[in-house]
Amino acid sequence: MNKKCIIRLLRYKNALHRLNTLGFVKIFSDNLADAVGVTATQVRKDFSLFGISGNKRGGYQIDALIEKLNGLMGKDELQEVVIVGGGNIGTALMKYKGFEKEGIKIVACFDIDPSKYQKKEKEVSVMALEELKDFVKARKIKIGIIAVPEIAAQQVLDHMLAAGIKGIVNFAPIRLRGSADCVINNVNLVLELETVIYFIVNGLNKMIGEIHEDQKS
Amino acid sequence: MNKKCIIRLLRYKNALHRLNTLGFVKIFSDNLADAVGVTATQVRKDFSLFGISGNKRGGYQIDALIEKLNGLMGKDELQEVVIVGGGNIGTALMKYKGFEKEGIKIVACFDIDPSKYQKKEKEVSVMALEELKDFVKARKIKIGIIAVPEIAAQQVLDHMLAAGIKGIVNFAPIRLRGSADCVINNVNLVLELETVIYFIVNGLNKMIGEIHEDQKS
DNA sequence: GATTTATAGTGAAAAAAATCACAAAAAAAC
DNA sequence: GTTTTTTTGTGATTTTTTTCACTATAAATC
Structure with missing residues (x-):
């Protein structure tokens, strides 16, 4: 049960949701693997690790699978989230x-x-x-998004921590350090683009099809 | 020389750029590790793997380091990029x-x-x-961003491939498959948020400080 | 100029993650 | 109702990645 595996489970859940709304009822490890970008073996191994089982030769019932994943990962009730930073990114979000x-x-x-x-x-x-602090405290909000310029990010983080925010997605192009008190997910948009550029400029596209995704295909 | 290591090198370069503009001249593996979110050993190991060396007890000269990294990873000349999708995300970008x-x-x-x-x-x-195809062909653009709704993503991808785009960052919440002909970096904003939520809801914040970042601290 | 100290460099070990290879079982075909 | 096929489930193996433990060396101090 490692971090990567947990993140994959989230991806499975996500993909299953989508497939479900598209009307699919049953799925094979194959299909799910494909939707998420891993190998079929990996899917089964992950499930095995968490005691999720399907039907031999019958695949998995999607709704039962979602149910199990929800049980495992905590059904996500409606989560209220605040954004700090009303610039381009903040507005878009x-x-x-x-x-x-x-x-x-x-x-x-x-x-x-x-x-x-x-x-x-x-x-x-x-x-x-x-007003952040009062608002967040009053509504017991735990999740926040940082969408301010790099220069302001650390300070904003401090504000958020003081307000009681426990989980953050940070879009400022600087790594903010998490702690036992707060989980931080740093998303660096520029870097995501640069990564692609690097692979293209250096003609490494033959080497990989996808980035961050660790599957065959 | 693996994919992860390459991505880390990119991060180092990025961080060094920032530190450089902030006026820093010298850096220790420690500091860089901290800026990027890995361990100092990892930084040194990565450098060692690519034949980058510093000065014992003197750390690394930032500009020389950037120079070396550029030599290694291809100096990034100005890259022209197109966006497909003028919605919220597209506009923000x-x-x-x-x-x-x-x-x-x-x-x-x-x-x-x-x-x-x-x-x-x-x-x-x-x-x-x-107009995408003509424009992209005329200007020999190789990199594109997909910022359209899920439903349109696959079709847009096909358009882009036909136009000769070789590298893509995809913000549509569906995994697009790369190929030998095109590198795709799927960025799923919803999932980034969900990941954080998951860790908070399940009280796993003690388990980790950061997500996707694999360092100590 | 000897000694201490801080830091780089790296082979070896450990840990983590992914893959393989094959058994088990259910469904389908005959 | 027997055989074949397809797909899951998983222990064992391999590969990859990270960390450890130590050496080397340059700078700083005494």
Whole structure:
């Protein structure tokens, strides 16, 4: 039961959700592997490790599988999330439709200069950074997104920790250090692009098909 | 020389750039490790593997180090990149300032319905998807970003491949398969958030400080 | 200029992760 | 109802990745 395996399980769950809404009922380790980008053996091994079993020659029942994964990984109830930083990235995330489907709700955005933003119909409201603490404490919010410039990221992190945020996705292009008190997932958009560029410029595309994904195919 | 190691080298380069602009001249494996989120041993091992050496008790000269890394990984000349999809994410990336510093230039965006967008001062222009192929071929662009809804992603990928794009960062929440002809880096924003949520909901924050980063501390 | 100290460098060991190879069983075909 | 086929399940093996434990060396100190 390692970190990587857990992350894969999340991916399986995610993919299964999608397949489910597409109307699929049954799935083979093969198909799931393909959807997630790993090998079929890996899928079965992961399941085996967590005591998930299917039917020999019958594959897996998708809804039962989702059920099991939910039981294992904690059914994700609706999670309220705040964003700090109302710039390009922050705004995009505020408006992004993809979260809702997965039970994630962006409830507010905080910015140093909220006067720039006026609330439009159906949009997330932007508040002053000073209001973060009270808001987060009052609503017992545990998850936050950092979408501020590099220079402000560390300071914003401190604010969030003080407010009681426990998990963060950080989009500022600087690595923020997690702690026992707070899990941080650093996502560096520039680096994601640079990685691809590197592989292309150096003609290494033959070497790999995908990046970060560790499968055959 | 494995994929992970290459990606780490890219991270080192990135971090060194930042440290350099901040005025640092010298660095120890320790510091770099910390900036990137790995162990000092790992940094030294990676360097050793690629024949990069520093000075005993003197650390590494940052500019020389960058030089070496550039030599090794191909100096990144200005790279022109196109975006497909002018929605929330696409728009954010178009406006995002962070790319320029790293020699990445977003030169155009393509959308099914470009009439929604009117070009403003200093902004990237949005064109019809049909123009993608000619544009990309004419300017010999090799790198593209997919920022369309899930449903359209596969089709857009096909368009891009036909146009001669060789490397892609895909933000649609579906795994696109790379090939010998095209490297794909799938970035799933929802999943990044879900991963954090999972660790928090299950109280596993003690288990890890960071996600995707495999270091101590 | 000898001694101490901090840091790089690296082969060896350990740990982690992935893959293989094959058994078990259910379904399908005959 | 027997045989074949397909797919799961998993111990064993291999490969990959990381860490350890130590040496070498340059700088700093005394």
